[in-house]
Amino acid sequence: MRPRLPVTLVAGLALTALFAAAALLSLVWTPHAVDVLNIAARLQPPGGDHLLGTDHFGRDMLSMLMVGARTSIAVAIVAVGIGMALGVPLGLLAAANHGGVVDDLVMRGNDLVFAFPALVIAILITAVFGPSAFNAILAIGIFNTPVFARVTRGGALSVWTQDFILAARVSGKGAARISLEHILPNIASLLIVQGTIQFSLGILAEAGLSYVGLGAQPPLPSWGRMLADSQTMISFAPHLAVLPGLAIIATVLGLNLTGDGLRDHLDPRLRRPS
Amino acid sequence: MLSYILSRLVALALSLVVASLVIFVMIEMVPGDPASFMLGLNAAPDTVAALRAELGLGGSPPERYLRWIGGMLQGDFGTSYTYRTPVAELVTARLAVSLPLAVMALLLSTLIAIPVGLYAASRRGGPGDWSVMGLTQLGIAVPNFWFAMILVVIFAIQLRWFSAGGFPGWDQGVWPSLKALTLPAVALALPQASILARVMRSSVLEVLGQDYIRTARAKGLSRRRTLTDHALRNALIPVLTIIGLQFSFLIAGAIIIENVFFLPGLGRLVFQGITQRDLIVVESVVMLLVFAVILVNFLVDIAYGFADPRLRRR
Numbered sequence A: 001m002r003p004r005l006p007v008t009l010v011a012g013l014a015l016t017a018l019f020a021a022a023a024l025l026s027l028v029w030t031p032h033a034v035d036v037l038n039i040a041a042r043l044q045p046p047g048g049d050h051l052l053g054t055d056h057f058g059r060d061m062l063s064m065l066m067v068g069a070r071t072s073i074a075v076a077i078v079a080v081g082i083g084m085a086l087g088v089p090l091g092l093l094a095a096a097n098h099g100g101v102v103d104d105l106v107m108r109g110n111d112l113v114f115a116f117p118a119l120v121i122a123i124l125i126t127a128v129f130g131p132s133a134f135n136a137i138l139a140i141g142i143f144n145t146p147v148f149a150r151v152t153r154g155g156a157l158s159v160w161t162q163d164f165i166l167a168a169r170v171s172g173k174g175a176a177r178i179s180l181e182h183i184l185p186n187i188a189s190l191l192i193v194q195g196t197i198q199f200s201l202g203i204l205a206e207a208g209l210s211y212v213g214l215g216a217q218p219p220l221p222s223w224g225r226m227l228a229d230s231q232t233m234i235s236f237a238p239h240l241a242v243l244p245g246l247a248i249i250a251t252v253l254g255l256n257l258t259g260d261g262l263r264d265h266l267d268p269r270l271r272r273p274s
Numbered sequence B: 001m002l003s004y005i006l007s008r009l010v011a012l013a014l015s016l017v018v019a020s021l022v023i024f025v026m027i028e029m030v031p032g033d034p035a036s037f038m039l040g041l042n043a044a045p046d047t048v049a050a051l052r053a054e055l056g057l058g059g060s061p062p063e064r065y066l067r068w069i070g071g072m073l074q075g076d077f078g079t080s081y082t083y084r085t086p087v088a089e090l091v092t093a094r095l096a097v098s099l100p101l102a103v104m105a106l107l108l109s110t111l112i113a114i115p116v117g118l119y120a121a122s123r124r125g126g127p128g129d130w131s132v133m134g135l136t137q138l139g140i141a142v143p144n145f146w147f148a149m150i151l152v153v154i155f156a157i158q159l160r161w162f163s164a165g166g167f168p169g170w171d172q173g174v175w176p177s178l179k180a181l182t183l184p185a186v187a188l189a190l191p192q193a194s195i196l197a198r199v200m201r202s203s204v205l206e207v208l209g210q211d212y213i214r215t216a217r218a219k220g221l222s223r224r225r226t227l228t229d230h231a232l233r234n235a236l237i238p239v240l241t242i243i244g245l246q247f248s249f250l251i252a253g254a255i256i257i258e259n260v261f262f263l264p265g266l267g268r269l270v271f272q273g274i275t276q277r278d279l280i281v282v283e284s285v286v287m288l289l290v291f292a293v294i295l296v297n298f299l300v301d302i303a304y305g306f307a308d309p310r311l312r313r314r
Helices: A005-028 A061-096 A101-114 A118-129 A133-160 A163-170 A175-211 A223-233 A239-266 B002-028 B034-039 B045-055 B061-073 B087-122 B127-141 B144-158 B174-208 B211-218 B223-260 B266-275 B279-307 B309-313
Strands: none
Touching (some): A061 A101, A118 B002, A118 B223, A118 B266, A175 B223, A223 B144, A239 B127, B002 B061, B034 B045, B087 B127, B087 B174, B087 B279, B174 B223
């Protein structure tokens, strides 16, 4: 029995949409203001006036989580954008020059970037420019680049062998035009799926970077920072640690389910023997 | 086989050279002078100059690069600005924590993932398979440092089985040290095990579809014997690559996990280096981490070459 795909896709999209909506809503409205400290109302458990309780400064947790969703999603989306903007052209170029010097260069460059885990890139960037959400984006974006280059190249290589590419060549189109007009549309679904996966990895990476202080800086709320702040209070205010963690898990799970569902839905040929 | 190893060796050396150049250039871009940073604003210029010389900051960038690389090749990683001790000594002391942690996590995730993946594949489509797939999907989504915090609440604060953090040191006995590394290793292993179990499952399923499996079944081998004698060994080859690839995630994860548990490992050393602007420490430790990743991938390539003769003729 094969996994019933629409179910995972729908569940994934629903979870993702929930957090995207929360992030968008936080732009215009949050239940309480997140930049106002109310020490008298600090560390309230969930329930009552504050639906999900308050943190050690008396800020409303639900509002903090909503704004945190915005930070996480923004960082991850821009990082995926950077990875795609750099990686896809490199992959197309490598595929068009398959077996040539350019191909070799791109692939070796890929291997090299892979040797620097995202966190190590972030550490280097932070050591040079100091910690900030922008540098976290940069680090995750650089890390995303070889992933997209590799996926693009792999997908493009298989399209290049197709007959309609031969037809396009015979009609006099150059490698650049073929790459843009024929290869790219045919690997779009592949890239969307990979984009979803990198999106979820970006959320995890941003949380990790912010947790160790290399990402978003206070007062900007971020799920990773909320977890870092909660650590000393975990024994008497566990909701401070549990809630941001659940938010991260739900978002990542939603994106992964969406990615898996999309992969099977958009292109059955990509279906892995699973 | 020899030419295959040689070509991989050349690629290894090239990657190391380029990686070291990237790291060196990045660190060179850091504004400010460590010597004047250490001595404060009121330091006399000749004191600063003397310290610069002592720290090996003199000379042109290419000279400094060659001195750094030359030193590293001889095991001299420079002198920490803040600790005033050789970086090599700091790194060795910290490795005594980070390396066992990484090995424990790797062993744990492999020991969990292989049987679980095999089990899921053998129960394909059944409730057992579905549970494994659901749980691993969840395991991939859990941030390991959050899982670590939850482990601390349950096993250190509530049950008091383990301490919440810190490291007694190997001279205090092997058992207390292993105990201190247990929760961090479990936290680190969970997401890795989830990914690995999924790879193992699909790898086994792919092998089970092969003709020689049907032959094995047809000649009267039981399902179990076919699975353990024929499918398992062949399915392990792709799993090996993934274990190699995961090593770099493990290193990155260890850096964060060490901070959750206040373990005096390489990760904490790097963060202290950043906050204290002890750049020679950052530079050398990052180089070491990247070296470890490149080396592991090289070893996986070689192992692959032994396992799959077709690869040698590339």
